[in-house]
Amino acid sequence: MEVVPSKTNSSTTEAIPMNGGDGRNSYANNSSLQRFLVDRSRSMIDEAIANYLDIQICPSSETFRIADFGCSVGPNTFIAMHNIVEAIHLKYRDESGSTPEFHVYFNDHTSNDFNTLFVSLPPEKPYFAAGVPGSFHTRLFPKATLHIAHSSTSLHWLSQVPKEVSDINSPAYNRGRIHYTDAKHQVFEAYSAQFAKDIESFLHARAEEVVCGGLVIITLPANPDDAPPSELRTESLFDILGSCLMDMAKTVRAQFTHFLLVCFRWEEFVLLNA
Amino acid sequence: MEVVPSKTNSSTTEAIPMNGGDGRNSYANNSSLQRFLVDRSRSMIDEAIANYLDIQICPSSETFRIADFGCSVGPNTFIAMHNIVEAIHLKYRDESGSTPEFHVYFNDHTSNDFNTLFVSLPPEKPYFAAGVPGSFHTRLFPKATLHIAHSSTSLHWLSQVPKEVSDINSPAYNRGRIHYTDAKHQVFEAYSAQFAKDIESFLHARAEEVVCGGLVIITLPANPDDAPPSELRTESLFDILGSCLMDMAKTVRAQFTHFLLVCFRWEEFVLLNA
Numbered sequence: 001m002e003v004v005p006s007k008t009n010s011s012t013t014e015a016i017p018m019n020g021g022d023g024r025n026s027y028a029n030n031s032s033l034q035r036f037l038v039d040r041s042r043s044m045i046d047e048a049i050a051n052y053l054d055i056q057i058c059p060s061s062e063t064f065r066i067a068d069f070g071c072s073v074g075p076n077t078f079i080a081m082h083n084i085v086e087a088i089h090l091k092y093r094d095e096s097g098s099t100p101e102f103h104v105y106f107n108d109h110t111s112n113d114f115n116t117l118f119v120s121l122p123p124e125k126p127y128f129a130a131g132v133p134g135s136f137h138t139r140l141f142p143k144a145t146l147h148i149a150h151s152s153t154s155l156h157w158l159s160q161v162p163k164e165v166s167d168i169n170s171p172a173y174n175r176g177r178i179h180y181t182d183a184k185h186q187v188f189e190a191y192s193a194q195f196a197k198d199i200e201s202f203l204h205a206r207a208e209e210v211v212c213g214g215l216v217i218i219t220l221p222a223n224p225d226d227a228p229p230s231e232l233r234t235e236s237l238f239d240i241l242g243s244c245l246m247d248m249a250k251t252v253r254a255q256f257t258h259f260l261l262v263c264f265r266w267e268e269f270v271l272l273n274a
Numbered sequence: 275m276e277v278v279p280s281k282t283n284s285s286t287t288e289a290i291p292m293n294g295g296d297g298r299n300s301y302a303n304n305s306s307l308q309r310f311l312v313d314r315s316r317s318m319i320d321e322a323i324a325n326y327l328d329i330q331i332c333p334s335s336e337t338f339r340i341a342d343f344g345c346s347v348g349p350n351t352f353i354a355m356h357n358i359v360e361a362i363h364l365k366y367r368d369e370s371g372s373t374p375e376f377h378v379y380f381n382d383h384t385s386n387d388f389n390t391l392f393v394s395l396p397p398e399k400p401y402f403a404a405g406v407p408g409s410f411h412t413r414l415f416p417k418a419t420l421h422i423a424h425s426s427t428s429l430h431w432l433s434q435v436p437k438e439v440s441d442i443n444s445p446a447y448n449r450g451r452i453h454y455t456d457a458k459h460q461v462f463e464a465y466s467a468q469f470a471k472d473i474e475s476f477l478h479a480r481a482e483e484v485v486c487g488g489l490v491i492i493t494l495p496a497n498p499d500d501a502p503p504s505e506l507r508t509e510s511l512f513d514i515l516g517s518c519l520m521d522m523a524k525t526v527r528a529q530f531t532h533f534l535l536v537c538f539r540w541e542e543f544v545l546l547n548a
Contacts, residue, residue: 131404
């Protein structure tokens with residue numbers, strides 16, 4: 001066998017996708033906050049496409065390719081892709097008179113519930129659809145094939161828990177906590193370094209995959225530089241939930257990482273219902 | 275909303291995929307006959323690629339796109355795609371010196387078990403992978419994007435049971451049977467007409483999707499023109515199974531179409547163990 005080696009190995013990343021299906025605890029039924037952010041960012045994305053997209057990168061006789069990184073199981077990803085396709089369509093209509101066909105790629109972890117995603121696809125969607133399994137911290141597409149790379153409320157998920165925070169001999173050891181809020185500065189630094197590494201991996205991969213002149217659109221929860229972690233509004237939530245989860249972990253001897261995911265879901269739920 | 279209408283609506287087709295998962299009754303563990311056909315057709319496919327593929331259709335700086343229509347859940351589709359990628363790689367190595375990157379699309383019904391397919395993907399695959407949900411009797415890809423369209427042991431599955439065979443007022447009414455073996459000539463004609471309609475839909479869709487000069491590779495079980503249906507080797511199997519299934523249908527009042535799929539699986543199992 002002399003074929004080229006794979007560039008899609010993601011064994012170094014932890015695959016912990018959102019809850020699949022469409023049940024009570026599914027992402028599909030617990031992602032109103034993410035939907036809110038899709039809606040809030042729409043006008044900015046429309047404006048970016050209107051002002052910065054150069055339609056010369058894809059003649060209307062060719063295929064316009066868009067990928068949503070960290071799509072989960074819907075319905076938010078369908079709304080985001082619909083909005084983007086519509087904005088591009090308007091741009092082509094105004095400037096070219098004819099519109100290319102669209103190929104939209106839905107990406108998430110290999111263990112994401114793609115079955116639910118696929119059966120939920122809008123029946124009258126204005127694009128051809130494909131699912132792309134794998135970590136967005138690695139290469140997922142051939143070189144220079146995407147015209148728009150999009151990711152909404154996904155890039156804050158780290159590829160792994162920083163090793164130092166669970167190393168008892170490290171100054172960043174984060175005993176009894178699940179987050180960096182109100183923890184030692186070294187803990188914050190450890191999470192921050194992991195995020196820097198992850199976003200670099202993401203951008204390096206997309207730099208290969210997106211055509212010259214294409215757009216990368218990222219919606220991401222963030223904090224101001226001058227706001228110390230201890231002043232984050234989510235602090236008390238993380239502390240209470242972290243304490244509960246640590247007690248549960250002691251009781252059932254379950255793995256810590258399993259609880260981390262739950263914590264974020266609960267936080268979103270509480271915020272929405274506050 | 276002014277975007278172009280979808281061309282991927284497959285509401286007119288019946289989506290009855292293979293059994294998912296990797297359990298005892300799964301397609302993954304009951305598809306040795308299909309694997310046998312992949313192996314038997316390999317040398318012919320290698321030869322077709324060596325002799326008929328014009329590498330000018332895809333410069334090595336671009337992406338070579340291959341789709342497997344009716345992939346089910348593996349592992350046969352991975353073997354077929356590996357063989358094809360390897361043959362193309364050799365062709366490029368000999369004629370160009372450099373090889374394009376490969377994008378391989380795995381297609382099957384929307385209700386196919388893509389979750390199992392994705393977690394089974396070979397970790398060191400020499401291509402980027404995507405799943406494409408939908409009936410291969412409809413358009414699934416943008417115009418002129420595929421360089422090779424492949425389908426193995428899939429196109430004999432009809433998009434629907436011919437209406438006449440379950441219409442008591444039709445001369446093709448096929449009372450008490452699940453197949454055309456040993457049935458009236460009108461029944462054979464009804465199935466034959468449905469197949470002609472389906473293969474035409476498949477080829478029309480691929481004609482739009484495959485680039486000029488691309489290859490369409492189909493492996494399909496078939497019977498000689500001069501062999502009457504009543505002389506098919508599978509006749510007795512269909513008769514016995516059909517009789518059992520009709521009895522079961524009467525007992526549990528289940529839908530007839532649910533049993534048709536089981537019948538084919540049993541037939542393959544019996545053939546392999548004969």
